[in-house]
Amino acid sequence: MSIVYLNGDFIPLEEAKISVLDRGFTFGDGVYEMIPVFSGKVFRLPEHVKRLQASLAAISLSLDYDNEKWHSLVNELSGLNNIKEDSAVYIQVTRGTGERNHLYQADFTPTVFIMFRPLPATNFAAGVSAVLHEDIRWKYCHIKAVTLLPNVLLKHYAKEKDGSHEAILSRDGYITEGAASNVFMVRNNTVITPPKDGRLLPGITRDLIVELLRESGYECREVQITEAELSGADEIWITSATVGIAPIVKIDGKQVGNGKPGPVWRAVNGLYQAFKTLPGE
Numbered sequence: 001m002s003i004v005y006l007n008g009d010f011i012p013l014e015e016a017k018i019s020v021l022d023r024g025f026t027f028g029d030g031v032y033e034m035i036p037v038f039s040g041k042v043f044r045l046p047e048h049v050k051r052l053q054a055s056l057a058a059i060s061l062s063l064d065y066d067n068e069k070w071h072s073l074v075n076e077l078s079g080l081n082n083i084k085e086d087s088a089v090y091i092q093v094t095r096g097t098g099e100r101n102h103l104y105q106a107d108f109t110p111t112v113f114i115m116f117r118p119l120p121a122t123n124f125a126a127g128v129s130a131v132l133h134e135d136i137r138w139k140y141c142h143i144k145a146v147t148l149l150p151n152v153l154l155k156h157y158a159k160e161k162d163g164s165h166e167a168i169l170s171r172d173g174y175i176t177e178g179a180a181s182n183v184f185m186v187r188n189n190t191v192i193t194p195p196k197d198g199r200l201l202p203g204i205t206r207d208l209i210v211e212l213l214r215e216s217g218y219e220c221r222e223v224q225i226t227e228a229e230l231s232g233a234d235e236i237w238i239t240s241a242t243v244g245i246a247p248i249v250k251i252d253g254k255q256v257g258n259g260k261p262g263p264v265w266r267a268v269n270g271l272y273q274a275f276k277t278l279p280g281e
């Protein structure tokens, strides 16, 4: 995984250098994607590229890379690194280099970077714990922005507080998402996840889970969840490209349901694991 893509070149990671005046460094002025790779197969690439294009458009960053170009760059880099195992593709685009000034110029040349990284082996079958925290982020959370300081602080808070894996966030009493994941809850066999708007990232895993649940006959509603509803849930899960679907068995030290991963999680996780191995996916 030592070969990376930077601004048109495929080069070793150690040789990939950018300016300290890159706006990604000075302002966090850029967007990114994280795409999982299972047994060497890049998973849901078109969906991730579509979200990347939406993030670029949302910050008015124009880049002449169409979907086909993204697909072929990722596939070429996979070949150059001989990717056969589980890993992840990281793509970052910043507005490029210029004097440090909030205002940007139309003629900046964006910085484009792609690398493959190992996917840390995880086993969430026994469930993980989470903490609840106020959502301290901005109101454009549908953009996958590199400006992740609040998320970093929230993840760290969860770990420091009681060794928790995730911080589940609420804004004005309503659950938004996790610091690096989307949130689902189950009550009386109905699955609920907050609707997609500026308060949360439209997770690629989230959308697939909603699809798989509905196809297999579960009622899955995309509606607001209050903190009180979450605390009365039978099951809670978090989802992301790198984690998959992780059952939350404890929040702020309090047991969720019976404190064990629930039956609906087992069912949907089975569907998700099977889906990952389908040819063409």
Ligand SMILES: Cc1ncc(COP(=O)(O)O)c(C=O)c1O
Pocket (backbone or CB within 6 Å): 034, 177, 178, 179, 180, 181, 182, 200, 201, 202, 203, 204, 205, 206, 239, 240, 241, 242
């Ligand atoms: C804030 C946030 N929400 C949700 C997600 C899940 O999105 P996806 O399933 O596309 O990984 C992520 C993933 O990193 C995230 O950072």
